[in-house]
Amino acid sequence: MNDDKSDTLPGLPTLADVAERANVSTATVSRCLNSPDRVVEATRERVLKAVQELGYSPNFGARALAARRTGTVGAIIPTMENAIFARAMQAFQEELRDNGLTLLVASSAYRPQVEDEQIHALVARGADALLLIGHDRSEALYQFLERRGVPVLAAWVHDADNPRPSIGFDNRKAMRMLAEEVIRAGHRDLAMISADINGNDRARERVAGLREAMAARGLDAEALPLIQTRYSIEHGRQAFAKLMRRVPRPTAVICGNDVLAVGALQMAREMGLHVPGDVSITGFDDIEIATLVEPPLTTVHVPHRAMGRQAAQMLIEALRSGVPVAESVELQTDLRLRGTLGPPPA
Amino acid sequence: MNDDKSDTLPGLPTLADVAERANVSTATVSRCLNSPDRVVEATRERVLKAVQELGYSPNFGARALAARRTGTVGAIIPTMENAIFARAMQAFQEELRDNGLTLLVASSAYRPQVEDEQIHALVARGADALLLIGHDRSEALYQFLERRGVPVLAAWVHDADNPRPSIGFDNRKAMRMLAEEVIRAGHRDLAMISADINGNDRARERVAGLREAMAARGLDAEALPLIQTRYSIEHGRQAFAKLMRRVPRPTAVICGNDVLAVGALQMAREMGLHVPGDVSITGFDDIEIATLVEPPLTTVHVPHRAMGRQAAQMLIEALRSGVPVAESVELQTDLRLRGTLGPPPA
DNA sequence: TGCAATTTTGTAAGCGCTTACATTATTCTC
DNA sequence: GAGAATAATGTAAGCGCTTACAAAATTGCA
Numbered sequence: 138m139n140d141d142k143s144d145t146l147p148g149l150p151t152l153a154d155v156a157e158r159a160n161v162s163t164a165t166v167s168r169c170l171n172s173p174d175r176v177v178e179a180t181r182e183r184v185l186k187a188v189q190e191l192g193y194s195p196n197f198g199a200r201a202l203a204a205r206r207t208g209t210v211g212a213i214i215p216t217m218e219n220a221i222f223a224r225a226m227q228a229f230q231e232e233l234r235d236n237g238l239t240l241l242v243a244s245s246a247y248r249p250q251v252e253d254e255q256i257h258a259l260v261a262r263g264a265d266a267l268l269l270i271g272h273d274r275s276e277a278l279y280q281f282l283e284r285r286g287v288p289v290l291a292a293w294v295h296d297a298d299n300p301r302p303s304i305g306f307d308n309r310k311a312m313r314m315l316a317e318e319v320i321r322a323g324h325r326d327l328a329m330i331s332a333d334i335n336g337n338d339r340a341r342e343r344v345a346g347l348r349e350a351m352a353a354r355g356l357d358a359e360a361l362p363l364i365q366t367r368y369s370i371e372h373g374r375q376a377f378a379k380l381m382r383r384v385p386r387p388t389a390v391i392c393g394n395d396v397l398a399v400g401a402l403q404m405a406r407e408m409g410l411h412v413p414g415d416v417s418i419t420g421f422d423d424i425e426i427a428t429l430v431e432p433p434l435t436t437v438h439v440p441h442r443a444m445g446r447q448a449a450q451m452l453i454e455a456l457r458s459g460v461p462v463a464e465s466v467e468l469q470t471d472l473r474l475r476g477t478l479g480p481p482p483a
Numbered sequence: 484m485n486d487d488k489s490d491t492l493p494g495l496p497t498l499a500d501v502a503e504r505a506n507v508s509t510a511t512v513s514r515c516l517n518s519p520d521r522v523v524e525a526t527r528e529r530v531l532k533a534v535q536e537l538g539y540s541p542n543f544g545a546r547a548l549a550a551r552r553t554g555t556v557g558a559i560i561p562t563m564e565n566a567i568f569a570r571a572m573q574a575f576q577e578e579l580r581d582n583g584l585t586l587l588v589a590s591s592a593y594r595p596q597v598e599d600e601q602i603h604a605l606v607a608r609g610a611d612a613l614l615l616i617g618h619d620r621s622e623a624l625y626q627f628l629e630r631r632g633v634p635v636l637a638a639w640v641h642d643a644d645n646p647r648p649s650i651g652f653d654n655r656k657a658m659r660m661l662a663e664e665v666i667r668a669g670h671r672d673l674a675m676i677s678a679d680i681n682g683n684d685r686a687r688e689r690v691a692g693l694r695e696a697m698a699a700r701g702l703d704a705e706a707l708p709l710i711q712t713r714y715s716i717e718h719g720r721q722a723f724a725k726l727m728r729r730v731p732r733p734t735a736v737i738c739g740n741d742v743l744a745v746g747a748l749q750m751a752r753e754m755g756l757h758v759p760g761d762v763s764i765t766g767f768d769d770i771e772i773a774t775l776v777e778p779p780l781t782t783v784h785v786p787h788r789a790m791g792r793q794a795a796q797m798l799i800e801a802l803r804s805g806v807p808v809a810e811s812v813e814l815q816t817d818l819r820l821r822g823t824l825g826p827p828p829a
Numbered sequence: 830t831g832c833a834a835t836t837t838t839g840t841a842a843g844c845g846c847t848t849a850c851a852t853t854a855t856t857c858t859c
Numbered sequence: 860g861a862g863a864a865t866a867a868t869g870t871a872a873g874c875g876c877t878t879a880c881a882a883a884a885t886t887g888c889a
């Protein structure tokens with residue numbers, strides 16, 4: 138409560154206080170903190186002792202202002218409530234932290250306009266680099282970021298045709314491989330529950346992957362019953378119920394993610410449909426819940442943790458070198474064939 | 484790429500640029516941005532137009548330095564990977580955002596020392612207020628925060644005996660009520676799987692609640708088999724298996740949270756034990772998974788969203804008034820009696 | 830219309846730090 | 860051991876914004 142020698146009101150020690158106490162200039166104190174090896178040991182010890190005694194901790198604003206960077210990396214994810222993002226962010230944050238950087242997360246609720254705002258907000262708050270999900274956003278936004286010199290990386294996608302850097306996987310290919318498995322099991326009447334494909338390239342690619350697989354096997358991809366809905370268990374339930382009223386009834390329902398699939402599975406049970414005897418269901422992501430439901434969910438495993446970690450490494454490198462992220466990295470997904478996929482009813 | 488009239492290297496417009504263009508002083512521009520009603524309309528329009536045309540956006544560091552606050556609220560949670568925290572943080576963030584504040588989250592992995600570091604880090608980064616989970620931390624830490632003038636609020640707890648402000652529920656009472664239900668069902672051989680109770684007052688209180696209920700019904704609370712382990716499905720599995728090897732075998736396993744309970748449930752199935760015929764299992768939190776497993780989990784419902792929202796409101800009020808949070812708010816939990824609780828085997 | 834009260838705008842002094850450049854101390858080299 | 864090369868430290872100029880205070884403009888009222 139009581140400062141020994143307060144001249145500034147809040148009474149917090151400043152660099153100058155430390156300098157005075159350690160009998161050096163403020164420049165030396167600053168160097169001790171930022172590049173300790175540029176200061177001789179004896180001096181450094183003296184300074185650090187003063188820091189300790191005063192309980193000094195640098196003022197963030199001042200540092201950001203003078204150094205023209207904040208040591209903050211921003212990430213905008215669709216929602217914190219899906220375990221896939223939580224997991225990736227956890228890894229992302231750990232890696233950043235190990236490198237002295239701080240993560241600032243915001244969520245967009247899958248709404249492009251909110252994402253736009255959040256990007257501006259994070260940049261205004263001094264994010265030195267940005268992690269975004271997917272590639273789908275306006276050219277103007279990318280120009281804004283480029284003008285600002287903020288390195289950007291897109292996660293969750295890998296598309297050889299897109300020149301912008303990304304860390305992720307080929308959504309289309311992953312879904313195609315899953316779909317091939319479904320078709321191989323004998324299914325001809327497929328249906329899909331997807332997220333809204335506007336402004337969501339991951340969802341769009343997954344739908345495309347399914348259609349590709351269908352076309353390749355001579356099925357009518359254009360006729361695919363497709364419901365676009367929000368990612369939630371409840372929406373998955375409703376969409377599934379709706380699909381089951383179609384004639385002919387689909388024998389396999391491909392879901393855009395595990396959350397939808399779990400909803401579908403639940404509704405199937407409620408409707409008295411046996412899975413996979415009456416209808417097969419697949420997901421995407423391989424979240425924890427996938428192995429907990431009964432029967433366990435056939436899905437695509439995505440290396441979320443690795444994606445988060447590597448995303449951090451790529452942005453750190455960009456920050457360190459001062460060069461925007463140039464390369465894209467493709468991660469592999471793999472199929473997890475579990476209990477919800479079986480042959481169609483005879 | 485090309486700035487019309489660059490004098491500073493990065494070429495970003497500053498307050499001064501806007502002022503010049505709008506033909507006013509920098510003070511006026513600043514006022515337009517921060518308290519628009521203190522500027523006459525004609526001027527304001529002129530200024531905002533200039534802001535628009537220049538694509539101006541304020542420098543965060545400079546603003547923080549001059550205003551001595553950052554508009555940032557920090558939160559340190561044990562982990563982002565548990566849905567309960569994700570959900571609460573989502574609500575917390577939304578409420579903050581609606582009030583022009585930004586959330587900075589960090590996670591401590593349930594380790595007090597990491598939490599300590601993170602608190603310092605967030606404060607150093609200019610967090611104007613802090614949300615923490617539980618009350619369990621050193622006096623020194625609280626002193627540090629008080630000295631810094633940072634309002635603090637503890638979530639997830641409500642303890643009438645603790646003078647520090649909190650928003651949450653009475654963990655002990657909630658668990659006691661659940662335990663009473665278990666005992667009422669006829670169980671006498673109880674066992675518990677908990678998180679480590681060191682540095683985790685929520686876990687400690689839940690254990691205490693169970694013991695209270697036992698004592699009240701004449702059971703030997705001291706003899707309660709208690710396994711302390713990390714919150715994860717896998718750890719829940721292992722702990723459950725261990726408990727089932729005891730003689731006499733517990734007929735009801737009370738878990739400190741739903742994640743542990745789901746692990747226990749899974750292991751029960753693997754061991755060929757019928758739930759609740761052979762053994763009853765209960766959780767705590769009522770996360771989404773609780774209703775998805777088979778049978779659905781008996782647990783305690785916690786209003787995570789409301790907690791997050793109200794936490795934000797309380798801190799916002801503290802920030803606005805300049806007075807630390809004084810009151811504590813108690814939220815109600817309620818029992819969700821579902822399929823995993825039944826009478827003990829005959 | 831004239832003067833005081835009120836509103837709007839301007840002036841300028843920092844906020845606490847980093848860093849280019851200047852200065853001083855130390856180490857090498859022959 | 861003198862002079863050059865190198866390392867350590869100091870000096871001081873901002874970084875871009877907010878805000879107390881001063882000045883100017885506007886309004887109200889007799």
